[in-house]
Amino acid sequence: MSAPSDRPNILYIHSHDSGRYVQPYGYSVPTPNMQLLADQGTLFRRAFCAAPTCSGSRAALLTGQHCHNNGMTGLAHRGWELNDYGQHLVHPLKKAGYRTILVGEQHISKDPGVIGYDEVRRLDSNLAGLVAPSALDAMSNAQEPFFMSIGFFETHRDFAAPNSVRDTLYSLPPQNLPDNLVTRHDMAAFKASVRSLDQGVGAVLNGLHMSGLADNTLVICTTDHGLAFPKAKATLLDGGIGVMLIMRGPGGFNGGKVVDSMVTQLDIYPTLCEIAGVDPPGFLQGKSLMPLVKGETAALHDEIFAEITYHAAYEPQRAVRTDRWKYIRRFDGRDKPVLANVDDSATKDLLVEAGWGDRKVGEEQLYDLLLDPVEEKDLAGDPDFSEVLDDMRGRLDAWMEETDDPIRFGPIAPPPGSEINDPDQTSPDEPLMSVPA
Secondary structure, eight states: OOOOOSSOEEEEEEESSOTTOSGGGTOSOOOHHHHHHHHHSEEEEEEEOSOSSHHHHHHHHHHTSOHHHHSOSSOGGGTOOOSOGGGSTHHHHHHTTOEEEEEEOOOSOSSGGGTOOSEEEOOSOOSHHHHHHHHHHHHHTOOSSEEEEEEOOTTSSSOOOOOOHHHHHHOOOOTTSOOSHHHHHHHHHHHHHHHHHHHHHHHHHHHHHHTTOGGGEEEEEEESSSOSSTTBTBSSSHHHHEEOEEEEBTTTBOSSEEEEEEEEGGGHHHHHHHHHTOOOOTTOOSOOSHHHHTTSOSOSOSOEEEEEEESSBEEEEEEEEOSSEEEEEEOSOOOSOOGGGSOOOHHHHHHHHTTGGGSOOOSEEEEETTTOTTOOSOOTTOGGGHHHHHHHHHHHHHHHHHTTOGGGGSOOOOOTTOEEBOTTOSOTTSOOEEOOO
């Protein structure tokens, strides 16, 4: 390892489908290593992804652009690609002298070699038991300064088997799901997976400490989107777009601070540019977190935006969120849930058997996040809230115009050679349709 640099190393640690269901956010999910990271760093209480899908959220974070601008409007393993891999965060960091290393999950390209990392560590599995040791080995030999992406498969389904009788009996499911034997068992399995994730995070953090790199390394711990449960992942509800975001290291990310202002993962790219002394590219659509972290401003955003176009199937939606209100608009003319976009699970089966797939979904939805934080009462059809609805419509329309969102002009076609589910299918594991190349 070379002598320390005056620029911090950067560790981008990310998981699958974890939302905010970890200990530092107050949930009964023991994650002591993430708790320690929060105790020593800065926790963003209201952080959001730009898209509640695996590839879309990561692509937005790593390009600093919304999915309809960077091209990742679907899933990379099903045929979607970035418009320009040269816009990935590693490229300005490499020009500034950073050694860039990929370990584990990345999910923005079928071939990780096209992204532009100096070093790609290919593993037989992206589970924490293999990813963490490989990351430690890479860290021990890395030239400083370095940027390392450490991607864990946890907590994607299939979850690990529940490893605690107590968890199986008592685990509380998310508030917008029923509390019964099925959902408690499903949540217990999630908790088993998040324990594995936390052990991987702990191994990496301990390796930083033992190698003497901790003081000069900015650690970013986040996830792609919400839990792989109904009414979360692949939805624009807060259960889908709300993510954990914990940062520790140089620049003021210390002291056990909690930030309550809304931030988005689009803000990470410009933040890292500022910390690394890199001129931010002109295409970035987020804002640096530094004024917020330094206490120079109380808020970065009056509103944040999120989108989904394809997950397993086509289900185009856009949303705008303010401190109090959430407005969602659907663009496919469909008035029922797209069940193929919900990961299969015992909880999903329970809801589908109860008729969830036949429930109507509004073309427009409006939620009062203060009085209805679980977003169950749609106010879009209530004349008492017509002014709020008009305001939120206008905000979304202006954003779509400003960012040249192609959904304004009609359906967005999948790329040639991609694979998709039919929106009328029930499971993402049903036979796929192949788009002609």
